[in-house]
Amino acid sequence: MNLERLPNEEKLGLCRKYYLIGFAFLPFLWLVNVVWFFQEAFIKPAYSEQLQIKSYVKRSALGLLVWVTVLTTWITIFQRFRAEWGEVGDYISFTIPLGTP
């Protein structure tokens, strides 16, 4: 989809939709929002809806950052300590490596 051909209201509507649906545990939508609308929000010359688009992009970026931090922390802890958790670690794993703890 080429954003150039869309009128500004539709751009705003799209950005808002991606922002709102991203709350349903879909951080990739926020990533898409940030990457796709970055040029529209910060680089293009000002137009009437740009302010709202800018705010949506900023909030998407914030949400994305929170998700990335949480996931990275959890993944690091899991990979490092799963072996020591014994039964609990095995219970929450889908595949368990063979031959190493």
Added chain:
Amino acid sequence: MCCISSFYVFVTWSQIFTKPPCAFILFAYFFKIFFYFSGVGCNSVEKKIYVHLNYTFPCVRLLNATHQIGCQSSLSGNVGVLHELESEENLDWVLTSGPNPPYMVILESRLFTRSIMMKLKEGSGRVAGVVVVAPNINPPEGFSPHTACPNDNSGVYTENYDPTLAHCNATVWNPLGNGLAYEEFDFPIFSVKDDNDTRVIRQCYQDHNRRVNGSNPQFPLCAMQLRSSMSAVTNTATCKRRNDINFSLTPDRVCDELGDFNIWASSRPMNTTTKGHKEFESVVIAAARMDSRSFFFDIAPGAESTASGIVTLLAAAHALRRATQEAPPNRTILYTFFQGETFDYIGSSRMVYDMENNQFPLDLDNIHSVLEVSQVYILIYLGLWLHSDPVSRKNSSVKEEVEKLVNGLKSASAGLNVSVDEPDVSQPLPPSSFQRFLLARPIPGVVIGNYRSSFTNRYYESMYDNAEYLNVSYPENMTSEEQLEHFPETVKTLTEVATLVARALYVQAGGNETQLANITADPQIVNQMLYSFLVRANNSWLQQLVPTDFTNHLADRPTNFYVGVIQYFSEPTTLVQYMLANMTGSVVNVTQEDCQKQREDKDDDQSKHLYTYMWVQGAAPPNSTEREGFCVRSTVHRSIAVSPAFELHEYTTSNYSTWTESVWKPITGRIFLVANTTITANPVNYFVKLWGKKWRHKQARTSHL
């Protein structure tokens, strides 16, 4: 690999014919053709690169409640540059100064010691694996990879029972034990025989890897890849838990418990369908163990530790057959062979557990006394020692019974070439199945062994405890038939010991002393059994005693006594079962169909509670080649020998054996030349560098244009 590529060529040929049915038929036709030819005349590139090692014995991983022991390799195998270790000082090359780590170390058997292996264990990434070359003659100084105090925590001697006797405080039973088999290694250790394969390895090393005039060997170097990837980790509870996981994406079996069957037979038939206590039945248990192990998997010749005891007890059972039938003694004699005793008394602990829980045709209260035959190989001028438990002897009734048993043994030895004696009164029992019975009840019992206060067996639980150690050798140029007629010296002494055991058992069971002179063991039977266990089970005598479907399980090499994972036809257990049936049973005139249905005729449904019927293939009469089978009726039964810990699902218990064996991916070994170590260590890096070079070349060429 080349077969697959040629197969694809033919698939594309078939696509020339565009009509689908025609293409399919042609495809199927060539597929079939190529399956026939794939084994023959395939000019495989793989065969030109790799030399596969054929007769290798790996070291595998075993787990118990708290530890894992044994060896592990990476999933695709550990690769290392070969290095033949000359001495312990030469370890420095492997561990610090060698320029091409990781190394695959080749050890002669004299260097396979605890100190060298512990140093290699600390090698931290520079040691890819170890290959031990098994010599053709046993090392004279002795070697025992077992612990110095076997079955320390699973017998009767704990702190509660008597702290002065626990943990071998009173006497160390296996002083040569270096405990290597109970260490954990993170690289594979294989054993190869000193034959053609090994010559290829050594030649490869001499040609490529040796240092010449102090300079480092240059690439290409000879390397070896050993693969023995084990799936289980940590301990039994963990691996059992991972076996049972249901929702995992890839459910894999990770480990299996060690176990097999115990074999027992009674001198007088008794109802085996009713379990639990039997009124008016008093039993003397004649016990022996049926298993052994070594550092490596699937090789456990156990000549002195196991085979001598089995053969003695079987010969004694044969000697007692007539006396127990014609002049039966008061008490029944129960000949019991326990499997899995090396691994914390699997068989005997299970039998005691079954007796306590009314799962066995007898009860612990039915047991009058126990006589166990431990390692009994002796030279003529030496004697046997009668071990008993000092703690239970403090009870006067037990003391009296033990003294009666000892006196019976001493008087039985009077007319024979064997002398018996008692060791120090305060000395504990050696590691023996009787200890598990003592744990349950203070039963009087004696363990017969050829050692006074520490094993005389220099190769206890190692791969050197073989026919050579027992001086059982048959001239090479004789056929199997002739070898069975030839009697080594050992046979005569073992026959004397068997006669001693038989007479003592008869007296202990309350038999009449006047019958003793008629009880003698047959040296020919002893010879045939020793030959079957120590040299080759596939011989003419044994082929007569087994049913037809077991004959292809008879091996052409010494019996492997390792208990392993439970299977229906395990080699030592089944051999003992059929031999015992032949020794104690009788031939009955019953049709094959009735025999296999455990009855004497169509209307008989009582016999199956008392007897076991086996149809064996027998011998071929002189004029024909068809064997004439017959039915053997005996009281031989199998009872399951899997640790109670697995029945109760208590995988962390210290009361029972918790040994399991890991499941592994295919075990292979091969040698090849390697051009540059970086390809083995980091293939991506290597190819990136190679591409980088090529790209620079290309740049250089185009810039000239």
